[in-house]
Amino acid sequence: KVTEEDENGDSITYYRYSTDPERAFFALSFSQVGMGLGDYRRVNQLSNGTVFEFVPRINGRPQGDYSILTQLPTPDSRRMITAGTRIKLGEKESVYSEVALSSRDQNLFSNLDDEDNQGLAWKAGIKSEDREFSQFKGYKFKAQTEVEFNSSQFNFIDRFRYIEFDRDWGVNPEDLEIPASERFFWTQIGLEKDARNGFNYRVFLRNRAEQLDGSQHTANWNLELGRFLVKQEFFSLNSNKDTIQTDWKRYLGQLSYRSKILVPGYQYSVDRNAAELIERDSVISTAMNFREHLLFLRSNDTLSYAFSADAAWRTDRLPFSGRLQDNTEAFTSNFSFRKNWTNHQLQSTFTYRRLAFLQRDLPEELTVLGKVDYSGSLMKNLIRNEISYAIGNGRELQREFVFLPAPNGDGTHTWRDDNGDGIQQLNEFYLAINPEEKLYIKIFVPTDTYIQAYSTLLNYRLQAKFPDDWKESGGVKQFLQKFSNTSSLSVEKKVTSDDFLTRIDPFLGGVDRDQILSLRQILRTSFFFNRSSASYGFDLSLFDSQLKQLLSGGFEDQIQKDWKWNSRYQLNSVTTFRLLTGMGKRISASDFLENRNYTISQRMIGPELAWQPSPFVRATGTYSFSAKENLENEVFEEKASIHQVSFETRYAKAIKTTLTGNLRLIQINYNGEPNSPVGYEMLQALTNGTNITWTLNWLQKIGEGLQLNVVYEGR
Structure with missing residues (x-):
């Protein structure tokens, strides 16, 4: 613990890492709070933990991203009451209004600032639907206009707008933490015939006090021309938020042809989002910025089977030096198939993705995901099989390890100060041979860094028996008919290997120990003789279970194997x-x-x-x-x-x-x-x-x- 003076002469207190037992009295926990919100930063990973250092403030502003302070949640209260009315002006038109009062107390233990807990909101609108015009035969006209106001202290209990609402306005969750009154106005018109023919257009205005002022335009157009189907979606946003101007354009166009068997098609989609500093005319961020070409081929939904295949070429952009530039190129292909026969069912999905980095010197990423499910019976239900096989990629928390002191003789490692600096480095710990040297234990700890993990899942179930009519045949057939079998195998493996065959193989043969994260393998099989008879019978069963997992201290294995014989006779x-x-x-x-x-x-x-x-x-x-x-x-x-x-x-x-x-x-x-x-x-x-x-x-x-x-x- 150190106390010093800053440039203004004020005393400041902070903590510094020390290996001196005479000075190291505090064990601190650090929380990542975001850049510019903390006074510490992570600098090193030593044998017994992570080292953080204090960063002096500049002009009173923190310069780090970690803090020793932990914010405790307080009990709060949220209440809301609403009232609304709707009046029909005629057969097709109606007007409506709604008013809401809310109350939110962020800390029930405190009476401070309770005067701003209440808020008010209201909205009103007019709606017209199902009106027909002779100029648009078969189409129905609909229109709606609405105005809404929310006071700065109004708070909803649950989200009632769609989840991407604020994102579509270029608003971050941090922006909503500052209370502000909001005004909304939107109007829309549409013509609809059915799900494949229709047109809708909407304009939306939003003002959030001095924080946001913007407008949205949304249009959808679907048209069926014989066997051709055209689908188009358009979205536009232009908004100003403080010193940032957001421009967002989205377009999706799709053309498909419906034949009796196949439905080929092409889809083009583009998403251009850019947040620019008005003063510098430079792009500082983008929520989404890509262009994609997609070719697809799928079966008609009237067939007894279903399949789909597609291939997509996509380019994503990110801002570099104030300008948007191509960042990655990806090729993605998907395939799915589903078919039901009399005694068999098959369903499969497959995804292949290749990602190339254009701005960074990184290797190309290859991702393969797939799943196959099969169930069926052979030889008139004498043999029934159920198989499920899946592979996939996932992100796992990367684990680091540290060495901590242990009571004499209870550890596993020893420390040798190879460089003589008195500081314990990770490469200075060794597996202890002599009992008196077992002074440290090796502990695995999670980090905030993710690594790629590859999982494989296999489930198999088998039921087998001989024909029932052999019971009346006599001889060997009658004897064999008394036998039956039920077996199941379940394997779930997760590794970090870069080898493709190792990733998709559900078993552990030849896998490096350091590349294993977990394994769960269970085999059950039972052979029955005269199972349905109450007079006599027996069964022989095998249970083989293996569990291997990486825990905080290393690997742990649990293996169980049992053979059991059960015979019965009715006296x-x-x-x-x-x-x-x-x-x-x-x-x-x-x-x-x-x-x-x-x-x-x-x-x-x-x-x-x-x-x-x-x-x-x-x-x-x-x-x-x-x-x-x-x-x-x-x-x-x-x-x-x-x-x-x-x-x-x-x-x-x-x-x-x-x-x-x-x-x-x-x-x-x-x-x-x-x-x-x-x-x-x-x-x-x-x-x-x-x-x-x-x-x-x-x-x-x-x-x-x-x-x-x-x-x-x-x-």
Whole structure:
């Protein structure tokens, strides 16, 4: 903390970065507030965080874009009341008016400046619609004129104008923060026959006190000539805002030909927006400035299938040295297809974009987006497939890493002052080998910089069975008919690789570890034998899950793989015997938490006996044995054996009352550390030794749409 004097002799206080433990007492948080609104700027990224420095003010004005001040939101209040009337002058014409009063208190904790909380607004207009003229046969005439006034303190509760309203006037959100009264006047006329034939024209005037004075002209013209369709849209804005003059011209023209099968067409669009300083006659900004040629070909909407393809060439402009110049050139192509057959459905979209930079020495950007969805059945619904595959680009927050001190022995890295300057640089930290050197941990932190991330998504589902009529065939066919399978695969991958094949491949083979952001992969498959029979049957299932993600401290992996065998046999009409066996692994790997690195191998077996004397009562007794071992422990054989006996009874009468009770006795023998992540997994969140758990559940229907559910659990 430093106190000095400025050029006027006034004392100023600011904070300066220091590595001296005798002087570094403050831990500050900085917020980006915009250039010219803060007193600090970002200068460096060191091992333990970002360094900011104080920038002296010039003529009392801040010169930085970061501040240590944090603005707290205050409780506020907004209210509005409106009243309106409409009077019909005849069959086609009417007049209307509306008045509104608003009240806004920005801080309910304070009474300061409450005298300007109220505002007034009103509008009035005349409207004519559905009037016909003999000169325009088949067309209907419509017209409307409206005038509106909003006082400087009037505030709407919700937006009621379209979202681009202020942008179309060249007004920024910051301009609206200054209260000002507004006057609007607009009038429009139109002739409409149907959706493909019509003309509309509107002129709009807006005055916002001394901040804005401008006019808009909007025109739309649609015309159908045989199989040709012409569509045109025009927009013009001319406004003055303080010392800035905004000129905006937009035009879209489209010509298409509707044949019985194809609809080819051409579209030309241009958008010229420029904000100029009146005194210098130079362009300082543009909201949008481009020219585009588009060729398209799509199917007629009367066909049983639908497709569309287009190719666009676009040039965007930006101001350089006060003049608008071509900045980028882009080629974009889109394709989509949709078709339904008797047993198959296919839908796809594809986008290809190539972007070249004309004013900056940057490499050409290539973007590919696509999605394919297919569902269908083969061999008379014996095999059903559902596939969804998608690729895409996205922007992710770029992550930086810092090294922070850790208690002795709990870190992962060590610092060597290679250049002898006493300052910790990122390239001076190494993975520690000796335990006494593990003094620092590596932490990943987000920044305000975005990087390109490429995602791939694959979902697949399969259902397969043998023909039902094989049930009566006898022999091998009758035996095979008892088998069926249900499988699903889900993969979601996100990488930063520049290799195109790596981006579109949903799997991780050959991908550099540093280019992986996240991976989620789940495989489920179940083979059933005699699934529909109540007498006997079995099923074999596999569950394979892999989750890999980049967290604040590094990578973390969670892998689960389970094989399960479930067989059942009906001893008599009221008793069923089951045998459940299984084996699997639980793998956890962490870059920053060593105690979360383990590989648990487990096996289990358990018989079950169910007795159901009536449709309302069912009792089940189960015994299971599980054996677990941590294969990562090289010091000793870390094992756990679990014996579990459970009894469950259930009473269910139609949909009115359901009572369920469960009692479990679990005996666990574990030779490891219970208070650890691997101990939590081995003990299944229980304790070493004898455990007893019980559950009671009562579900009661009280009335239509109303149920009572009471659950009691104990351990």
